[in-house]
Amino acid sequence: MDFFSSANRISILEHLQNTFFDVIIIGGGITGAGIALDATSRGMKVALLEKADFASGTSSKSTKLIHGGLRYLKQFEIGLVREVGRERAIVHQLAPHIVRPEKMLLPLIKGGTYGSITTSAGLMIYDLLAGVNGDDKRKMLNKEETLNKEPLLKTNADSLKGGGYYAEYRTDDARLTIENIKSAIQHGAVCLNYVEVESFFYEKEKIGGVKCIDVQTGNKLAIKSTYIINATGPWVDKVRKKDEAIKGKRLFLSKGIHVVVPYERFPLQQSIYFDVPDGRMIFAIPRNRVTYIGTTDTPYNGDLNNIPIYQEDVEYLLKAANNMFPVLKLSIKDVESSWAGLRPLIHEEGKSASEMSRKDEIFESQTGLVSIAGGKLTGYRKMAERVLDLINRKFQKEYNKTFSNTHTHQIPLSNGAFKNSKEVKAYENNIATQLSSWQLPSYYSEYLVTNYGLQSDLILKRMQRYNDIPEIALARAEAWYSIHHELAYHPIDLLDRRSGRLYFYLPSVSTILPAILSEFKEALRLKDAQMQVLKEEVELAIKQISEFHPAS
């Protein structure tokens, strides 16, 4: 059976109910997706259940950097910086079209967080811990060199002392998650979105399966397995409570928002990590036709499924950008779109949100529910390895059964489409040539290759079937691809998690929406009433990311 197509949803649900799994993973963010791929490639029989869409939680709301976290060095988190620093190069090799090298500029400002000597030493240690070599090693720049890297800083030249210039990677968090899900399915896992775990069932006081609801139909189902891993990010404690009362460590949720402005309004030449007057630091990252700015870091106790973006959050980021780049004069009217996410941190008494560690931890309940929380997008592979080494030991001890060790560092994503950045660039040029024959803007070449890798060929071939203007034909082809190859079930799944259009090309959405709705309607045989709900879902999402109100 084809487990990649939402058109097969009913059969996939039946298969889930009729199979006894080694492991059920709850949560289809990067943590769950990474665990699914690791577990299935070790030889385990795996099911992954996601209550909304894959990556719809924090894993589409990050700063989208595969980074070692320079800031954590200041907090002496040496082990964390070493691990995630080293992971960067591995994840880049696994998917060079999604994880792309990105040089970062850290301007040194009079009275700023970092001085020249501390920055030079800090970046050197950062490179050393991560094993960065050759040209990628950090460079310290004088004032003139810093201004050459980023001419926009000229408007703050009086306070500029110089800069640090170092290697990081940028990514698309949601795409990285979806490619892990797809690779897991390819290796034999069954992964399904819009299936919510509501409770557990037990055998001899040990957890033996999950009771779920198919969110699309309201139908209930039960799925059995030997072990269950709770990888639900910000929801980890909610799921733990379904099993037993929480004793000991619990989560602390911190909200972070990003805002997106048109590139013409913030024409950054290069990614930058800069000081905010309150002592924090934030990023500004150019991405094709826009630049995005983030992030905030504030405690959060509200609704996990609906994280508001207040006017105050947006103004904080705009003020910080205007402070570093006075020429910009950004106002809330410049904000095209935005996103908000929750960091699922492990609570530490007496520390503020920014001070709390980003390390991951594993909790095991009396009944055997294994939960994993904390961590970073960048460290997803190592988190998966740790939790599955534990599951492996449990299988050995309790069932005398063994599975292999992790080898996800050797499993390229997207079928190993590209070996390196050079191959990605060559393919992107080829796509750009094809796009020009369609008279589509060159914007779409990076867009297509980052999102769909080599599958861009399939999408461009599919376009030929449609008798529409090229932009709409492309959107239809993407809709078809996302439904049949990436388990998209709602139009918002394509616009948000699979293409990022909602954030990075919002003005295009109203043009293509009717065509996308009709593709979903036809492929999934949806009724008019269902279509109305799906359309309203998109309209509400647009409102939430582009209209801002005061907190009270």
Ligand SMILES: Cc1cc2nc3c(=O)[nH]c(=O)nc-3n(C[C@H](O)[C@H](O)[C@H](O)COP(=O)(O)OP(=O)(O)OC[C@H]3O[C@@H](n4cnc5c(N)ncnc54)[C@H](O)[C@@H]3O)c2cc1C
């Ligand atoms: C503002 C911000 C910026 C960040 N920037 C970076 C960065 O640049 N680089 C980096 O490395 N890290 C970054 N991070 C951290 C990183 O994004 C997170 O660590 C990571 O995405 C967490 O992934 P997760 O899979 O654990 O959680 P999630 O992505 O939230 O996934 C959990 C999933 O579980 C599902 N779920 C919940 N309950 C149930 C249930 N009952 N049944 C079924 N499914 C359920 C949810 O729907 C959700 O999709 C950032 C985080 C934030 C908030």
